Every structure is written in structure tokens, then in C-alpha cells.
Amino acid sequence: MTSKLEKKLNKLKEQLMEITGSENVDDSTSGRLVYSYDATPNFQALPDFVVSPRTAEEIAEILKLCSETSTPVYTRGSGTNLCADTCPLKGGVVLLMKYLNNILELDKENLTITVQPGTITKTISDLVEKEDLFYPPDPSSMKISTIGGNLAENSGGLRGLKYGVTKDYVMALQVALPNGELIRTGGKLTKDVAGYDLTHLFVGSEGTLGVITEATLKLIPKPESQKTILALYQDIEAAGRSVSAIISNKMIPVTLEFLDQDTIRAVEEFAHIGLPTNVKAILLIVQDGPKEIVDRDIHKIAEICREEQAVDVRLATSDEEAEELATARRSALSALARLKPTTILEDATVPRSEIAAMVRAITEVAQKYRVRISTFGHAGDGNLHPTCLTDARDEEEMKRVEEAFAEIFERAIELGGTLTGEHGVGATKAPYLEWKLGKAGLDVMRGIKQSIDPQGIMNPGKVFAETGKERMVTVK
Amino acid sequence: MMTPAEKQRIQKEFKEEMDYDELLNCMRCGFCLPSCPTYIETGHQEKHSPRGRIALMKGVTDGIIEPDDDFAHSLDLCLGCRACEPVCPSGVQYGHLLEDARAILQRNKKQTVRVKMIRKGVFEQLFPRQDRMEKVTGLIGFYQRSGLSKVARKVGFMNLFPESMATMEKVLPEVPRRSEMKQRPRYFEHEGEKKATVALFAGCLMDTMFFDTNNATIKLLRKAGCDVEIPENQLCCGALHGHNGELEKSKEMAKRNIEAFEAAEADYIITNAGGCSAFLIEYDHLLKNEPEWADRAKHFVAKLKDISALLVDLDFQKTHRLRLPEQIITYQDSCHLRNVMKTFDEPRILLNAIEGAQFVEMEGADTCCGSAGDYNIVQPDMAIQILDHKMEKVAGTHAQTIVTANPGCLLEMKLGVERAHRTGEVRAMHIADILVEALAD
Numbered sequence: 025m026t027s028k029l030e031k032k033l034n035k036l037k038e039q040l041m042e043i044t045g046s047e048n049v050d051d052s053t054s055g056r057l058v059y060s061y062d063a064t065p066n067f068q069a070l071p072d073f074v075v076s077p078r079t080a081e082e083i084a085e086i087l088k089l090c091s092e093t094s095t096p097v098y099t100r101g102s103g104t105n106l107c108a109d110t111c112p113l114k115g116g117v118v119l120l121m122k123y124l125n126n127i128l129e130l131d132k133e134n135l136t137i138t139v140q141p142g143t144i145t146k147t148i149s150d151l152v153e154k155e156d157l158f159y160p161p162d163p164s165s166m167k168i169s170t171i172g173g174n175l176a177e178n179s180g181g182l183r184g185l186k187y188g189v190t191k192d193y194v195m196a197l198q199v200a201l202p203n204g205e206l207i208r209t210g211g212k213l214t215k216d217v218a219g220y221d222l223t224h225l226f227v228g229s230e231g232t233l234g235v236i237t238e239a240t241l242k243l244i245p246k247p248e249s250q251k252t253i254l255a256l257y258q259d260i261e262a263a264g265r266s267v268s269a270i271i272s273n274k275m276i277p278v279t280l281e282f283l284d285q286d287t288i289r290a291v292e293e294f295a296h297i298g299l300p301t302n303v304k305a306i307l308l309i310v311q312d313g314p315k316e317i318v319d320r321d322i323h324k325i326a327e328i329c330r331e332e333q334a335v336d337v338r339l340a341t342s343d344e345e346a347e348e349l350a351t352a353r354r355s356a357l358s359a360l361a362r363l364k365p366t367t368i369l370e371d372a373t374v375p376r377s378e379i380a381a382m383v384r385a386i387t388e389v390a391q392k393y394r395v396r397i398s399t400f401g402h403a404g405d406g407n408l409h410p411t412c413l414t415d416a417r418d419e420e421e422m423k424r425v426e427e428a429f430a431e432i433f434e435r436a437i438e439l440g441g442t443l444t445g446e447h448g449v450g451a452t453k454a455p456y457l458e459w460k461l462g463k464a465g466l467d468v469m470r471g472i473k474q475s476i477d478p479q480g481i482m483n484p485g486k487v488f489a490e491t492g493k494e495r496m497v498t499v500k
Numbered sequence: 501m502m503t504p505a506e507k508q509r510i511q512k513e514f515k516e517e518m519d520y521d522e523l524l525n526c527m528r529c530g531f532c533l534p535s536c537p538t539y540i541e542t543g544h545q546e547k548h549s550p551r552g553r554i555a556l557m558k559g560v561t562d563g564i565i566e567p568d569d570d571f572a573h574s575l576d577l578c579l580g581c582r583a584c585e586p587v588c589p590s591g592v593q594y595g596h597l598l599e600d601a602r603a604i605l606q607r608n609k610k611q612t613v614r615v616k617m618i619r620k621g622v623f624e625q626l627f628p629r630q631d632r633m634e635k636v637t638g639l640i641g642f643y644q645r646s647g648l649s650k651v652a653r654k655v656g657f658m659n660l661f662p663e664s665m666a667t668m669e670k671v672l673p674e675v676p677r678r679s680e681m682k683q684r685p686r687y688f689e690h691e692g693e694k695k696a697t698v699a700l701f702a703g704c705l706m707d708t709m710f711f712d713t714n715n716a717t718i719k720l721l722r723k724a725g726c727d728v729e730i731p732e733n734q735l736c737c738g739a740l741h742g743h744n745g746e747l748e749k750s751k752e753m754a755k756r757n758i759e760a761f762e763a764a765e766a767d768y769i770i771t772n773a774g775g776c777s778a779f780l781i782e783y784d785h786l787l788k789n790e791p792e793w794a795d796r797a798k799h800f801v802a803k804l805k806d807i808s809a810l811l812v813d814l815d816f817q818k819t820h821r822l823r824l825p826e827q828i829i830t831y832q833d834s835c836h837l838r839n840v841m842k843t844f845d846e847p848r849i850l851l852n853a854i855e856g857a858q859f860v861e862m863e864g865a866d867t868c869c870g871s872a873g874d875y876n877i878v879q880p881d882m883a884i885q886i887l888d889h890k891m892e893k894v895a896g897t898h899a900q901t902i903v904t905a906n907p908g909c910l911l912e913m914k915l916g917v918e919r920a921h922r923t924g925e926v927r928a929m930h931i932a933d934i935l936v937e938a939l940a941d
Contacts, residue, residue: 054570057559058546063529068564103546104530122544144534168530294589358589361527416524 043085048076059118062105065366071112076120080237088204091479098483099231101170107450109230113485121172134212135243141172141236158246160187164354175236178228180446185404186278191227198238199226202477230448231483233476250312251322252346255329256303256336263305264380266332267403275321279310280404281353287400290359295352356400364413372436373445376406385435386410393428407445454489507566513604514561523558526592532584537868547574550584550594557601581835581868606745634681671914676711688728695725695814699766703773704736705907716932717772724816734760739779743873754783758800769803774834774906777841808846817853822938824857830899834906835868847931854938860897871912891916902928
């Protein structure tokens, strides 16, 4: 009594096994369950198969097969995604990158590194730093996340303010396309205007166009020294004003992170590194470069913070202490999760001159909808992470949470900002994407998607919403 | 294979008994992944990671999936080393979730009569009865001293056992005579200035197979200025039972131990086995639903300390000269001592204080060696894979002496040395034994 669907799945399984070998196709219940989620709350769906290819050629063949059979494909590294991009919402195939984790070449003449997509981000930075080189993008999950995931999401990190984000360090890609072709884009070239910039089309495409199977990344010389300070505030907005003041004084620190009191307390409870839990906000500021310049900048930044009513400014006394502070900051989101059963985080981003206004807007929204929002984030580049502490089991509150976030998106866009700075649109922000791009803008994206992935097999249910959200009118 | 009725029963019990708030507390960030030995050793298989296992438990509880043999295997393959807990920013109590889930599976497991008999024998008749532990150890001693062990090896009797067990038999310590165990006093006076009164948790294995290590521990405590009592009527800590899904039995043992140590009225309860101490320190969690025991368990837990932590507190390494012939020493953490008791600096402080020897930190000293209670018996393949990788790291330190702080880890290190064919070049020792060796008096 085999149904039509079962027959189809059995055939597909055989064909997948022919490509990768039977040991690399898993359709067991537990095998599928453990790839049914990522780090995004409230998203879970079981795939039909979990497939682990060993080569770019195998990936291309799988995509061709999936196009022919209209089978959805979701590429997955470590599943640390925060917008449900790795969640297999429509069933189909989860493509695991676990075997493709090799560093292929470190080119010290061109200052590039060529890697496979399953390589852990931190493995890359550690390796190049041993050679006095530097790969700056450092998402908080860098110890776990894969570079392929970083590329697909165009991840940011703590050093974005001075050094930019993942896209600023990608020179060349190899990509498997849904039609089964493998293409190479870009090269180890500083200048290259031959054709459309396909490299940067795939970076940040969230797995909706193809599968990145190899990447050549740009490296820079490692800065010779760095210093870290903590500025403490009893007034959140004063911290926001300090950020704008530092930058308008023509200084670009590497890192300019903001943590509110909830976040400070949760992080301290986990890390036990002596963060002051009695202040309302902290700025974590790092500068790097030649020693004299670092000293001069840090001195001046400390002065500005004091002028803006910082109650105290502390200098990290050793590299270890500085590293502890950065590591503690990277744990902020997961540490907040200890306070309530569900933590929903967004990453609305505004021009940095508007950071104080955005902090104020978040506070107002939280009060208006009676929800608890803690905020931390990369204040220096205008990228905040308002995080709602809630309980997914409380339906009435979840409705208010959704409304609160809709209003935060709205306010960010009004301030000249965007829905998401670094986490991606995925499934969580797809319904709002038109607010930012407009209908014509979204149509351009649809045209690109249609030409590369006509069957719509690549990460369906993400970026493009089935139904958009009515844009709300906020009362000013 | 589980029958549909069994699956249904297990699912129902997961719904009723699992701590749902704790399951929800995992926000699936994946920060635990790099710390998990089985995730690393299986080439990054999510179902062998803490995040994956919690998702599976939640999946069964939510009714998204049925429990099946794969599910059970995923939980079985967990070492229970709990390295995922200190790195979890959300503070998920993974060990508790694992114990609860294993208890449900164990209760519903169809076992062959043979396995049932062995489990009954070991868990109910042997470990909770110190007199029987002594008898069995006495028998092992007879086996070793009579020359029977040599005969057994020669005729290939041990070849009938799995490879790891056969090798294990070779590395067992020379066990004491039963009379020796029986004659040891229960009270010992401090030496020098008196600093504290302590009660020693002697441990079932430690006080039989590792009797000499317990004697070394007593010697160190006296020298550090402690009056030492070994309270009567104490039992095995119950860890082996707890980790194997026999929670009810371990609760009984916890109560007997709490009673035994209340009578002693000591300032500290001292252990020298990381595995035991991590179980003892969670007696309050184990008995949280029993009002008449909860407070008593809290008092017990508050007094608990590992020997190395107390020695450092009492400045033992500053007040005693420690000296050894020139050698390199390295230290393998006991996972439970590190991840649950949070004792990891102190053994290193003590070893660093030994003159003549050079302490070299081993890469990955904080990850499990594969011993993990009875893991090396029930999951021999994974255990051996982990152990062989560990021995490569040991070789990287060029150490002649590997120090540990738990009997399971100690035996595993000896097994590893034997497997790497380095017997004679490298020795494995308990920290109490090496400190006594280093005492220059």
C-alpha cells in the first residue's frame, strides 16, 4: 500500500544515494529531527532527507536532481542562524556541509585564503592570525558558525564599525546552481569590472539562489596592538549620545558595543568576570592599530565618554581581560535566554547618528505594548539587538510581541534604517521586506530569483513572503 | 526494537516527567557544540551533540517524533561529561535532563534475563554494600597474588572479553588484602597546628581497589592540619545508578549517606573522586521533591569539597616542601570535577608547586578521556576512539607522569598508556598519591 508520495520519496532517496553513497543520505526520524531547527525560536519543520555531499560536483548534481523533481533544498552549516534561514519549512533536502571543511590555500603574496564552506569561522581567523594576518568579520557565533553560513547571511560582528562585514572580504566564489552548473565568480583581484558583480549577488542571498562551494577571502595585515575600555552609564541615552559624539569627533573604533542593564546582569551571571551590574548601560570600546595612535584615541574616547556623563571609564589591564570582555559580549543573546523561556531577537539598524533616537524608540515601544525588551548590540554601526524576553506558550503576549517588533521595524525605517543589519531576512522578516524595498525593489529581486532558480527549490519560504504585512501607521 | 506500546508509554512518561522549562531554556544557539566530545568524534553529527539531544528529548515530549532505537542510541552515546554546561550562556542543566530521560528509557527497556541479572547484581547487591565490595576486591587480590592472573593471561582466558576489558584487566592496581581493609582505624589526628575537622567520603571503589590512594588522602589531610573521620555506614555515592537510569536506588543511597555524615559533624566532607563528588553535590537536586530531606541534603552539599581544593585553601603547598626527581607532569581533568564541582585550578596549583618536576598543560586536558563511568564498557568503540586521541595529546606534552583526580579517569589513562605501548615510559597516578610521593620528609 504505497502512496504516490511515498513512491516519489523512495525514488528520490535512491537517486540521492547514487550521488553521495547510501551512508550520506539519512531519513531516520531522529536524523531528520535534529536538522529541523536553527537558533530561531518558534520555527521547526522536519526535512525528508539529510544529505551530506563530499564535493562541489556532488552538490551540483543534487541541485539538478532537486530542480527536476521540484524538491526544496536548504544548505546548512552549524545551524546558528537567527532568521530561520536554515529551517526546512517546506520539507525536502537539508544539505549538510560537514565534509566540506578544508582550508584549501593560504596565499601570502596576494593576501587571500581559499576555504570550503563548512570551515568554522574561528578556525580561519586563528590560522591567519598565526601568520600575522587578519580576517576581521567576527560574528558572535564565530566559534561555531561556518564560513558558508557567514557568506550566505553576509554576517557582521563586533568589528563591523571599522572593518565592515563579510561581504567586504569576499574576492571570489565557486557556486553550484539549481540547473546543475558550477560557476566561478571574481578572482584574487582588487580591480575587476568584467560583468555584473555576481560574487556580491550570492553573498547575503540566504541560500535562495545557489550553494556556495568554495570562497576566496581577503586578508589584511594584523593590527599591531589593541586596547579595550568600558564606559559605565546611569542613563541609557547618555550612552547613545557618546556613540554619536565619538564618531563625530572623527574616530572610528574597531568595536563600540552597547549593553543595557538586563543584558549586563545576564552576561555576568554566566561569565563571572566582574561586570558592574548596578549601572544602566555599558559601552565596550576597542581600538586597534599602531600603539601611539591607539593610546591617543583611547584617551580621547574616554574623555568624550566622561563629558557625556559616563559615571566611570575603565581600561582593561591585560589582553586576557580584553578577550574576556569580548567573549562575554558574544554570549549576550544566549545569556539573556536564561531569564525567560523564549527570547526573540531582532536587529533593526539605523544610521549611527540616530542611535540615541532608536534607543528611545525601543523603550517607548516596549512600554506601549507592555513587553520586556532588553537591548544590546553594535551601537557604533547603528546595529542594535532589541531582544524580547517572553514565553512562546503565552499566546496573548506573543501577539503583543509581534506588534511591538512591527513598530520597531517601522521606526527604524523612518529613521533611515533597515529591518535587519546582519541576521538576514529569512522567514522572520520576509513579510516586512516590502516596507524597506518597496514593491518595485522587491520585483527586481523576484526577477533575479526567477532567472536563477525557476523551480523555486532554493530555501523556499525565505526572503520572499507568501503574504506581506500591511504597513502600520505610527502615531507621532 | 521498541514495540508501539512501549513507544507510547515512553512518550507519555516524557510528557509527564521531563522538566519542560529546562527543555525550553535551550535556545539552540549551538554554543555547546565545540565542547562536546561525541559531536567532534562523530564528525559533527548533530544527534550526538547536546543541542541535538535536547531537541530530541523535546521532540519526544512534544510528540513531534516517537522515541525509537536511534533516539535511545543518541542518549546512550552521550558520555555524560557535562562539558556543555559551563559553556552554556543560558545555563541549561543538561545533566539533569539526561538523567531524567535515561531513567524513563531504562524503566521501559526490555532486557535479556542475563543483562537484568547483571544489573540487579551490580546495582542492588554489590555497589550499595561496602562489605560485598570488600569481598569482591579481596577475590581480585587473590587472583592477582596467587599467580592465577598470569596463568589466565597465558592460556588466553582474557581473550574471551572485549579488547578494552582484557587490557583493563592488565592495568588494575594491586588491590589490598581484605584484612588490611578491615583493620584501618576510623579516626586520625591532625599533625602540626589544627585547622579543621573533616569527614572523608571514602567511596566504594576508592576504598577497595584504590585503598592506598585513600590512605594517601588521609595522610595529606592530617599533614594539612585536619582531624579526619571516616564515618561508618557510608555507602557508594549512587552515581553509577543515577547515570544508568536507576534514580530511585540512588535516592535511597543518598539518604543513607546524608545520615552517616550528619553524625560526623565535620567542617568539610572531603572526596578524592571527581565522579563521586559531582553526584554528591547534586543530592539537593536529587531529593528536591522530598521535603523531609531537602534541607538535610543542602547542608550535606554545602560541606562538600575535593581534596585538592581543601589543600589549596589550607596553603598546603606553601607550608610543605614538595619535591620529585626531574620529570614532566601533565594533568587530565576529571570532567565531573571540572564541569560540576568547578575544581580545576587547584590540582594545577598543587602540581606546579612540586620542585624538580615541570608541569606541562596538555591540549584538551579539559575534555573527556572516554572513561565516563561505565561508558568504556557499554560503548567500547567510541570510548577507545576518544582515548586514542587523548593519548596523542599526552604524547605532545612529553610527560612521564599523567595525573588525574578520579578512579575511572586513572584506570582509563593506564589503559591508554598500555594501548599506546608506553608502559614503563609513562605512568598514571592519582593526585593524592603523587603528592605523598613528593612530600619531602
